[in-house]
Amino acid sequence: MFEEAQLYSPVTTGTDGVRVHLSDEHPGVRDPEYRARRDAIAALALDYRPGRSLPRIDYTDEEHEVWRIVSAELRRKHARYAATEVLAHEARLRLPSDRIPQLDEVSAALMPLSGFRYVPAAGLVPLREFFGSFVDRIFHSTQYIRHHSAPLYTPEPDAIHEIIGHAGQLASPRFAAIYAEVGAAVARLRTDAALHFLANVFWFSMEFGVVREHGEVRCYGAGLLSSYGEIGEFRRAELRPLNIAEMGTAVYDITHYQPVLYCAESIAELEDVVGGFFAAMTDDSVPAVAH
Template sequence: MFTEAQLYSPVTRSGTGDVTVHLSDEHPGVHDPDYRARRNAIAAQALDYTPGKPVPRVDYTAEEQQVWRIVSAELARKHRKYACAEVLAASERLALPQDRIPQLDEVSAALTPLTGFSYVPAAGLVPLREFFGSFADRIFHSTQYIRHHSAPLYTPEPDTVHEVIGHANQIASPRFAAIYETVGAAVARLGTEAALKFLADVFWFSMEFGVVRERGEIRCYGAGLLSSYGEIEEFRHADLRPLDVVAMGTATYDITHYQPVLYCAESVSEIEDVIGTFFATMDDDTPLRAAARSR
């Protein structure tokens, strides 16, 4: 299983139709019955969504909106300081609201004219083949819930902050959106779980936690960094290594801690050349060739 999948709280539906999001014992909202009820209701809406139908809207509470305002303002400041120019320009064009949580249909309305991508709801974890494969059609599966109000600058799982402030600002760049589409096309060629995991791990170290050198400084473009208040301050202290898809696809890493090793591109053009070309050419034998090369 792709390692990031461990971050999502499992979602189940009972025989009577009741939907339950199973929060971990360490989750900030696990002992808040109102928050748990909200999570269940939002997940139920996503599970009931049918492609082609209107995307369900969430009637966010004042408390949830306040969480968004806090996180959005803080991350905007961090982006100006640490995000790469490509992301900053894309973010300016996308112009997400900072004073309220955008509905997914609003995100799509702003994003589609820029890169053709649209957002659809996800209750939680989407199977890897479906999640990555949908990129070929320029579709992004996004959660709609938001983190618990007691810890607005922290979440143990991907929420709408990660999906929208992280990924949408990245996908608003035509150059990065093209790489996403190439990922989707690659999934259609892959038949083995080993190859799918290899793809997912390269995606993790690039589109989730990628960094790039600009004018002598290290900037981030990965959605996981763009959406993390804590880690966006720490990535410059990581062990920065050159882009190497074999190392990225075979690395062992812990998703519960700040990443100690990151792979740094020298430019966005290098990301396109190395990462984009890899996704465009990988196949089921890629893990085997990588293992042979690493011996």
């Protein structure tokens, strides 16, 4: 079943204000300044309402330095391992490498390319809201960044994952169209089983998808594109052909490199098999094993 929610630190609101609850293993858990920073950024996201200007974060030099380090490392990895479709549209998106871009900047760059725009998220967004918003070409994004002590590691999705991973992918109209089909499918689904099946297929395609190009396996999934560790290891995984029933019901561990990945023979096959499934998906099209 889909377990990405476990990657997010819970956010609560009480008499003591907004609090982000980091796990005991989180690199920033014993850093009071980092924890206060996370609380403040989450509070801005919770205060956002549609139609308002997106909250802008006054990122520190230390936070920008984390972005610079990771951006440089991932740029080199992408040149070697990323799919051609990703590389072509990353070049068009032109994300800054010397500083963390604001969400309104990312939206301004994305909209002419694919129509997608970003809105802020404090942390976990419920599956139905998160995936359902794709039909309106909206992507819910966190704005915090990982702890400076471990710039090449994060236990949870941060701005690097949301922007370098997802925006780099969403800049492609072909990938963006698949996202939009996901959103349209959510509007048709009534059962939790079907919603989780959809989320699992998304995980093994748009998050951890790979494609064969000119005899090499390259990645297009946002989870691979944004992870320094994963992108260097994915070719060691067992590669299987696209299989919707398997992808929707696979059991996996989010805390380790993925040992099994589903490989498309081309982006066109991804569009036909995965995009086609989302386009036609209903509760009745989910295999009985998922219920």
